[in-house]
Amino acid sequence: MAILNRTTKQWQEIDSAHQLHPFTDFKSLAEEGSIIISKANGVHLTNSDGKQLLDAMSGLWCVNIGYGRKSMAEVAYEQMQELPYYNSFFKTTTVPSIELARQLAEITPKDLNYAFFSSSGSEANDTVVRMVKRYWDLKNQPSKKTFISREYAYHGSTMIGVSLGGMTGMHDQGGLLPGFSHIMPPYWYKYGENMNQEEFGLYAANKLEERIIELGAENVAAFIGEPIQGAGGVIIPPDSYWPRIQEICKKYDILLVVDEVICGFGRTGNWFGSDTYNIKPDIITMAKGISSGYIPLSGIMVGSRVSDVMINEGGEFYHGYTYSGHPVACAVAIENLKIIKEENLIENSSKISVYLENRMQEVSEHPLVGEVRMKSLIGAVELVEDKNTRKMFEDTGTVGSICRDYCIQNGLVMRAVRDGMIFCPPLIFTKDNVDELVDKLKKSLDQTHSHISKS
Ligand SMILES: *Cc1c(COP(=O)(O)O)cnc(C)c1O
Numbered sequence: 412m413a414i415l416n417r418t419t420k421q422w423q424e425i426d427s428a429h430q431l432h433p434f435t436d437f438k439s440l441a442e443e444g445s446i447i448i449s450k451a452n453g454v455h456l457t458n459s460d461g462k463q464l465l466d467a468m469s470g471l472w473c474v475n476i477g478y479g480r481k482s483m484a485e486v487a488y489e490q491m492q493e494l495p496y497y498n499s500f501f502k503t504t505t506v507p508s509i510e511l512a513r514q515l516a517e518i519t520p521k522d523l524n525y526a527f528f529s530s531s532g533s534e535a536n537d538t539v540v541r542m543v544k545r546y547w548d549l550k551n552q553p554s555k556k557t558f559i560s561r562e563y564a565y566h567g568s569t570m571i572g573v574s575l576g577g578m579t580g581m582h583d584q585g586g587l588l589p590g591f592s593h594i595m596p597p598y599w600y601k602y603g604e605n606m607n608q609e610e611f612g613l614y615a616a617n618k619l620e621e622r623i624i625e626l627g628a629e630n631v632a633a634f635i636g637e638p639i640q641g642a643g644g645v646i647i648p649p650d651s652y653w654p655r656i657q658e659i660c661k662k663y664d665i666l667l668v669v670d671e672v673i674c675g676f677g678r679t680g681n682w683f684g685s686d687t688y689n690i691k692p693d694i695i696t697m698a699k700g701i702s703s704g705y706i707p708l709s710g711i712m713v714g715s716r717v718s719d720v721m722i723n724e725g726g727e728f729y730h731g732y733t734y735s736g737h738p739v740a741c742a743v744a745i746e747n748l749k750i751i752k753e754e755n756l757i758e759n760s761s762k763i764s765v766y767l768e769n770r771m772q773e774v775s776e777h778p779l780v781g782e783v784r785m786k787s788l789i790g791a792v793e794l795v796e797d798k799n800t801r802k803m804f805e806d807t808g809t810v811g812s813i814c815r816d817y818c819i820q821n822g823l824v825m826r827a828v829r830d831g832m833i834f835c836p837p838l839i840f841t842k843d844n845v846d847e848l849v850d851k852l853k854k855s856l857d858q859t860h861s862h863i864s865k866s
Pocket residue numbers: 472530531532533534536565566567568637641642670671672673698699
C-alpha cells in the first residue's frame with residue numbers, strides 16, 4: 412500500500428475511528444494507537460516509522476518460511492491469471508487442491524489420507540466437529556456427541572472453536588456451547604506440585620479417563636488437543652502424557668483429534684507435532700504454517716477409520732465453504748511445502764534450536780525467570796514472583812505485559828501469555844537471529860525487573 416501517503420499518527424486515527432481489531436481492548440487501543448507494520452523481510456518487520464523489529468513470533472505462529480519470498484508471490488500471480496477461483500462443491504474441483512491433498516497425504520502421519528480444506532483454523536475445527544458427529548451417527552451411536560478438550564486450549568474463535576477451546580475469558584463472552592467439556596492441561600509448572608514431570612503427565616492424562624467415566628463413554632465423541640498448547644502459553648506436555656491419552660481414547664472407543672495448527676509444518680522439529688510425540692490421530696487440524704500465513708488456508712486430514720465410513724456409508728455430507736480448496740491458496744501452499752523441503756527448514760531449525768536452548772541458559776538464570784521450556788523452535792519463558800518456590804504472580808498478566816512492552820521498545824516481538832514470554836520464530840532463524848533475540852530479551856527482563864522492583 413504505497414499509494415496512500417499518510418503519517419503514522421493519521422493512520423492510527425483512521426484506524427481507531429473505523430476498525431475493530433481482534434482480541435483488542437478497543438478503548439485502550441484508541442488511546443495508545445496501534446502499531447502499524449508496513450514491511451517485512453526474512454525475520455524482521457518494519458513499522459510505519461521505519462523502525463525494525465525482530466519477529467520472534469512468526470506473525471501469529473504462522474510465517475514458518477519467513478517474509479519476503481518472491482516465489483510465493485509469483486505462484487499466486489500465475490494461478491490468479493490461469494484460474495483465480497473455482498470451487499470444489501458438487502463434484503467439481505481444481506488442480507492445485509488435488510495436488511495439495513496428495514502432498515499432504517504424503518507428509519502427514521501415515522493413516523491420514525484425505526484432506527478437507529477451509530480457510531482458517533477455526534473453520535477447520537468446525538469441520539472436525541461436524542464430521543465427528545456425522546461419523547458417530549453413521550455408526551449408530553448418535554449419543555456420542557460430547558467433545559473433551561483442555562483448559563487453556565486454543566482451537567479458534569468461531570462458536571465451535573471457542574467451545575472446544577479452554578479459555579474462560581472467551582467462554583464468558585457468550586462463547587460456550589453445550590456438549591464441550593474441559594480437563595486440566597499438562598501444565599507442570601503451574602499444577603505439578605510435588606510430582607515430578609512424568610508422574611504429573613500421567614496424573615493430567617488420567618483426568619481424561621475420569622471425565623469420560625463421569626460423562627459416560629457412550630456420550631463422548633472425541634478428545635481434541637494440541638500436541639503442545641500454543642496460545643495457552645506454550646504448555647509442553649511431559650513425555651508420559653500422550654501415550655496415556657492414547658490408551659484412554661482406545662479403551663473407551665473415542666476418537667482422537669490432534670490440532671496441529673501451530674505444531675504442524677516443522678514447528679516442533681518434525682513435520683507434525685504428532686510425529687514428535689508419536690501420536691496416531693484419527694483426524695488432524697492444519698492451518699497457519701500450511702501456507703506460512705501468505706494466504707489464508709486450512710484443512711483437516713482424515714484417517715481411514717473415519718474416511719471409510721464417510722465415503723462408504725455417508726451419502727452427501729452437507730458441509731463446506733465457498734473457499735474450500737481455493738486454487739490460489741492451494742498453489743501457494745504447495746510452494747510453501749516446496750520451500751520447507753528444498754531448504755531443509757525442519758532439520759535446520761531444530762539444529763538452531765539447540766543453540767537457542769544453550770543461550771536460553773543465561774535467561775533461565777535471571778531472577779524473574781521460573782523456567783524456560785522449549786521444543787525445537789517454540790517455547791516460553793515463565794516469569795514468576797519466586798523462582799525457588801515456583802510461586803507465580805498473583806496479578807496474572809501484569810508483569811508479562813510490562814515485559815512485552817519493553818521487548819517491543821527494544822525491537823523484539825515476543826508475546827506475553829499471562830506471565831509467560833512466548834517465542835515461536837520463523838524456521839529460517841540463524842545464530843545471529845538467536846543472539847539478537849536473547850540479547851534483547853535479557854535487556855527487557857532487566858528493565859522489567861527494575862520497573863517492578865521500583866513500584
Ligand atoms: C490459531 C489457532 C486456531 C485457529 O485458527 P484461525 O485461523 O485463527 O481460525 C486453531 N487452533 C490452534 C491450535 C491455533 O493456534
